[in-house]
Amino acid sequence: MxxxxxxxxxxxxxxxxxxxIRKLNxxxxxxxxxxxxxxxxxxDVGEVEVPPARIALWVFLAxxxxxxxxxxxxxxxxxxxxxxxAQAISDWRSVSKPSILWVNTAMLILSSVTMxxxxxxxxxxxxxxxxxxxxxxxVFAVLFLGGQLIAWYQLRGAGYGLTSxxxxxxxxxxxxxxxxxxxxxxxxxxxxxxxxxxxxAELIDVRLSIELCTVYWHYLLLVWxxxxxxxxxx
Amino acid sequence: MAYVAIADRDNAHAxxxxxxxxxxxxxxxxxxxxAIQYTITAIAIGLVALTLxxxxxxxxxxxxxFSLIAPQNYYQFITLHGMIMVIYLLTALxxxxxxxxxxxxxxxxxxxxxxxxxxxxxxxxxxxxxxxxGGFFVPGGATGSGWTLYPPQAILSGSPGARxxxxxxxxxxxxFIVAFTMGGxxxxxxxLQARCRGMTMMRxxxxxxxxxxxxxxxxxxxxxxxxxxxxxxxDCLLGTSFFMPAVSSMGQPSGxxxxxxxxxxxxxxxxxxxxxYIVALPAFGIVSDLLSTxxxxxxxxxxxxxxxxxxxxxxxxxxxxxxxYVSGMNPYFGFFFATTTLIIxxxxxxxxxxxVLTIWRGDIHLTVxxxxxxxxxxxxxxxxxxxxxxxxxxxxxxxxATYFVVAHFHLVMGVSPILVVFGALYHWYPKMTGKMLxxxxxRIHFWITFIGTYMIYLxxxxxxxxxxxxxYYAWDESIQFIPPSVHTMNEWITVSALFVAAxxxxxxxxxxxxxxxxxxxxxxxxxxxxxxxxxPDTPPVxxxxxxxxxxxxxxxxxxxxxxxxxxxxxQNVPPDKLAPAGxxx
Numbered sequence: 001m002x003x004x005x006x007x008x009x010x011x012x013x014x015x016x017x018x019x020x021i022r023k024l025n026x027x028x029x030x031x032x033x034x035x036x037x038x039x040x041x042x043x044d045v046g047e048v049e050v051p052p053a054r055i056a057l058w059v060f061l062a063x064x065x066x067x068x069x070x071x072x073x074x075x076x077x078x079x080x081x082x083x084x085x086a087q088a089i090s091d092w093r094s095v096s097k098p099s100i101l102w103v104n105t106a107m108l109i110l111s112s113v114t115m116x117x118x119x120x121x122x123x124x125x126x127x128x129x130x131x132x133x134x135x136x137x138x139v140f141a142v143l144f145l146g147g148q149l150i151a152w153y154q155l156r157g158a159g160y161g162l163t164s165x166x167x168x169x170x171x172x173x174x175x176x177x178x179x180x181x182x183x184x185x186x187x188x189x190x191x192x193x194x195x196x197x198x199x200x201a202e203l204i205d206v207r208l209s210i211e212l213c214t215v216y217w218h219y220l221l222l223v224w225x226x227x228x229x230x231x232x233x234x
Numbered sequence: 235m236a237y238v239a240i241a242d243r244d245n246a247h248a249x250x251x252x253x254x255x256x257x258x259x260x261x262x263x264x265x266x267x268x269a270i271q272y273t274i275t276a277i278a279i280g281l282v283a284l285t286l287x288x289x290x291x292x293x294x295x296x297x298x299x300f301s302l303i304a305p306q307n308y309y310q311f312i313t314l315h316g317m318i319m320v321i322y323l324l325t326a327l328x329x330x331x332x333x334x335x336x337x338x339x340x341x342x343x344x345x346x347x348x349x350x351x352x353x354x355x356x357x358x359x360x361x362x363x364x365x366x367x368g369g370f371f372v373p374g375g376a377t378g379s380g381w382t383l384y385p386p387q388a389i390l391s392g393s394p395g396a397r398x399x400x401x402x403x404x405x406x407x408x409x410f411i412v413a414f415t416m417g418g419x420x421x422x423x424x425x426l427q428a429r430c431r432g433m434t435m436m437r438x439x440x441x442x443x444x445x446x447x448x449x450x451x452x453x454x455x456x457x458x459x460x461x462x463x464x465x466x467x468x469d470c471l472l473g474t475s476f477f478m479p480a481v482s483s484m485g486q487p488s489g490x491x492x493x494x495x496x497x498x499x500x501x502x503x504x505x506x507x508x509x510x511y512i513v514a515l516p517a518f519g520i521v522s523d524l525l526s527t528x529x530x531x532x533x534x535x536x537x538x539x540x541x542x543x544x545x546x547x548x549x550x551x552x553x554x555x556x557x558x559y560v561s562g563m564n565p566y567f568g569f570f571f572a573t574t575t576l577i578i579x580x581x582x583x584x585x586x587x588x589x590v591l592t593i594w595r596g597d598i599h600l601t602v603x604x605x606x607x608x609x610x611x612x613x614x615x616x617x618x619x620x621x622x623x624x625x626x627x628x629x630x631x632x633x634x635a636t637y638f639v640v641a642h643f644h645l646v647m648g649v650s651p652i653l654v655v656f657g658a659l660y661h662w663y664p665k666m667t668g669k670m671l672x673x674x675x676x677r678i679h680f681w682i683t684f685i686g687t688y689m690i691y692l693x694x695x696x697x698x699x700x701x702x703x704x705x706y707y708a709w710d711e712s713i714q715f716i717p718p719s720v721h722t723m724n725e726w727i728t729v730s731a732l733f734v735a736a737x738x739x740x741x742x743x744x745x746x747x748x749x750x751x752x753x754x755x756x757x758x759x760x761x762x763x764x765x766x767x768x769x770p771d772t773p774p775v776x777x778x779x780x781x782x783x784x785x786x787x788x789x790x791x792x793x794x795x796x797x798x799x800x801x802x803x804x805q806n807v808p809p810d811k812l813a814p815a816g817x818x819x
Contacts, residue, residue: 010454010504011551028436028536028789032809052347056423059453063415067457070504074461074497078476081494091475091492162472166492169474173465 010066057212061219064181068223071174072230078166079234095167097232098154104147105228111140112221115214122207130203131196134210137217138189141182148175167234174227178220185216263349264776265334268356270666272330275356276323277742279363283318286311288735295728297708305707306394309378312705314366316381317403320509321410322363324651328516329414329452330359332658333421333445335666339766340442342430342784342806344777346420355420358413362406369395369402377403380705382502385477385495389470391484400470404463411456411463421449430765432786436540437805439764439790440533443540444519447547448512455508455551462501469493496561503554510647511550515543517654518585521607523790524657525589527762528604529596530801532791535588542581542588549578559627560634568627575625579618586615597794597801601760602676606657609684610650617646620695635705638698641691649687656683656741663745664759668772669752675744679737686734693723763804764790 079092118133152172160168192209259267290311293303303311334352338345346352369376378394379387387393388400395403425446429438438446465476469490477498478490526533533539555563555571589611598604620642624630633639656679663671702709702720709716758767770780784806792803798812 011548028434029532029791032788033432050427052423052427055426056348056419059419059422060415063419063453063457066454067460070458070461070501074465074476074501077497077500078494081492081497162468162474166475169468169476173468177464 010069051208053208053212057215071177075170075174075230078170091165092167093165094234095155095160095171096158098151100147100151100154101228104144104151105224107140107144107147108221108224111137111144112217114140115217119210119214122203122210125203127203130210134193134196138186138193141186145179145182148179151175171231174231178224178227182220185213185220189213261353263353265338265346265349265352266774268352269331269335271356272326272334272359275360275363276327276331279318280323282367283315283323284735284738286315288731290315291728291731293707295725306375306378308707309380310376310394313378313381314376318366319648320381320513321407322366324513325414325452325509326359327655328513328651329421329445329449330356330417332516332520333449335662336441336766337421337424337445338428339769339774339778340439340764341425341428342433342765342779342786343424343428344779344783347424347428348420351416352420355413355417358409358416362409362413365402365406365409369399369406372398372402374398383466385466385469385498386479386481389466389478390481390488401467404467408460408463411460414452414456418449418453421445422453430783430786436537437786437789440522440539441519443543444515444517447543448515451508451515451547451550452512455505455512458501458505462498466498499558499561503557506557507554508550511546513647513651515546517610517651518543520658521610521654522589523764524603524607524661525592526791526793527760528601528607529593529598530793531592531596532793533588534591536789536791538584539588542584545581546578549574553578556625559630572625572627576622579622582618586611602671602673602680603657603661605680606653606660609680610653610657613645613653613687614650617642617650621646633698635703636698637694637702637704640704641694641698645691649691661760663748664755665766666773667749668755669748670755670759671748671752672744675740679741679744682737683734686730686737689730690727690734693727697723761802763792763802765805768804768806
């Protein structure tokens with residue numbers, strides 16, 4: 001059953017691609033001329049509707065969906081390993097979840113909300129608010145990461161080290177991989193902050209970066225919520 | 235102002251051309267230079283893999299004659315040969331090499347959409363190759379666990395390189411995946427976003443379709459390898475038990491407890507099977523273009539070919555456990571995977587029929603690329619049909635882990651894609667360098683490679699049906715069921731392999747010799763329709779298209795159109811101006 005979960009999560013990625021690819025029934029050998037092109041009606045060659053970076057981000061989100069989906073299915077398979085087999089008994093022992101994780105979750109939600117507010121402030125063309133919300137979003141994310149580190153120490157202090165058992169090991173790996181992805185997001189956030197502080201950079205220059213950061217933040221929040229629910233329930 | 239991607243910029247927006255040698259050829263952001271860097275690196279590491287295979291064959295053909303090949307070396311050679319050929323040669327060459335070169339040129343773009351990321355992708359790939367090679371020099375040597383790296387044996391002290399070799403391998407794989415993801419984001423986004431005016435998805439040459447879908451597969455499948463690499467590294471270095479069961483090693487308890495080796499197999503093959511198609515789909519696409527161009531005939535069933543590529547891509551995610559029939563799985567599970575495995579044969583067979591029907595009654599020019607393309611069809615059918623044997627559980631169980639499997643996967647995903655690589659290099663070398671490859675050397679290279687591979691692999695089917703187990707260092711006289719003829723046949727295979735390996739040197743010599751002494755190629759030596767042959771300069775300069783991007787008016791396969799003056803109409807010829815415009819240079 002867990003295998004089906006893995007397959008399900010990953011085939012969704014493929015199906016999304018499949019749906020993105022339209023017009024597969026064009027009779028390309030019959031129609032001549034350039035007018036069939038979606039972009040050609042928009043005037044100059046080279047003007048595109050969607051910035052490539054946005055497409056690339058969504059493709060990247062598909063990649064990390066695959067990554068986290070596989071981690072989670074590995075989690076289930078490892079958890080079920082030994083169950084049902086006559087000779088073996090599962091060595092899976094749940095670990096106590098540090099209560100600071102709830103605070104961390106709140107931090108990450110706040111981070112996502114403030115990033116969204118920054119994105120909204122770009123629309124209002126309010127530079128001061130963009131800078132404020134953007135900084136707050138980053139600070140909350142850093143607080144989240146710090147909180148995760150504290151959770152690691154608390155867990156180790158409670159006797160659940162990396163080698164204590166599969167549940168503990170998975171806890172470190174899942175939170176670690178998630179944290180690294182957030183760290184990657186923070187470098188882009190830092191670059192955006194530097195660009196905003198430099199000279200009189202206009203909002204339009206960082207509009208796309210802020211938008212993509214926000215989407216990425218929401219996505220990592222979603223991943224964290226799924227993982228947190230998973231960790232709490234097992 | 236609308237956003238203008240770099241790849242879409244007209245000359246007014248174009249980046250300044252790089253001036254110094256270093257920015258032009260080393261830290262280059264030009265997709266063509268990066269493609270050539272990828273190609274050279276892949277061929278170089280591929281030569282290492284070729285050497286390893288020669289050493290293995292020497293041991294198998296003439297056991298106990300070479301004291302320098304100890305059993306642990308033999309297993310290291312097996313492992314590195316497999317991993318290099320599948321990932322560092324074929325994947326890197328098809329996607330990093332041909333993908334980089336062909337996507338922007340065939341789509342009519344100036345470059346990839348993220349040239350800087352593209353450059354970083356190559357250098358990270360090079361780093362991965364260096365870490366891999368570094369594995370030979372760490373204490374204990376490279377890992378000898380077989381290319382599938384199955385735990386528990388991969389990190390138990392009985393295997394060669396169980397301490398540091400395996401860590402180098404896993405680190406190298408993880409690095410490669412990072413490089414591939416950076417490149418892959420580029421290829422996908424470029425295909426989706428940077429096609430020139432008139433180039434609809436359904437007008438793209440099948441090469442681009444194949445590379446595009448293979449990249450999508452890679453982006454979704456490589457994370458499985460990444461996950462298993464991370465967890466195995468932790469098992470190996472920090473003593474977790476994700477994959478490691480409670481085992482004692484050499485009489486000592488290993489300290490591991492309760493891990494699941496089968497979990498690794500699932501993760502590995504969830505990557506491993508799509509990987510077969512990551513290698514095969516670009517080969518399918520490229521060979522379609524070679525056949526069409528050199529048979530002067532439009533591709534038969536273009537729409538069906540695209541659908542088949544997509545169907546194969548989707549199905550390739552639901553067949554992975556057919557690599558695990560003997561792992562003790564639930565029979566219903568095996569039944570499901572046998573069914574999906576046979577279903578995937580349907581779109582694949584459609585493609586084969588369409589290739590044959592493309593050249594049927596075509597004006598076939600037996601050029602060197604065409605010879606390789608036709609050889610691909612033969613070899614792919616040979617290797618593919620034996621896949622039907624192995625795809626069925628009851629037939630697979632006795633054949634599993636015999637030389638039948640070795641012959642099958644070498645023909646279907648080793649030799650077949652390599653034949654396409656050769657055909658493609660002969661085909662596009664004139665565009666890359668402006669010189670033709672030498673034809674005589676090419677024909678010598680082709681015939682010895684083609685006939686030689688059959689002399690190697692057809693006997694292996696026979697050995698496999700006899701039950702000769704694979705992965706053995708030597709088969710002693712004491713193994714009763716192995717007749718003496720097996721040893722003679724192994725000598726025969728080894729001698730054939732030496733010839734095939736030697737003739738690759740002719741090819742390498744040809745690559746270098748033709749660069750200086752080759753016949754000038756002109757802009758469009760094969761009289762082909764696709765955009766890369768219509769560039770104003772050969773080899774194309776930085777930015778590919780000088781002032782104006784091309785505009786596409788037709789599909790990529792207008793060969794031998796009735797009533798047309800010439801037997802090809804390039805994609806960028808407007809309907810009202812049907813005089814072929816392929817002679818820019």
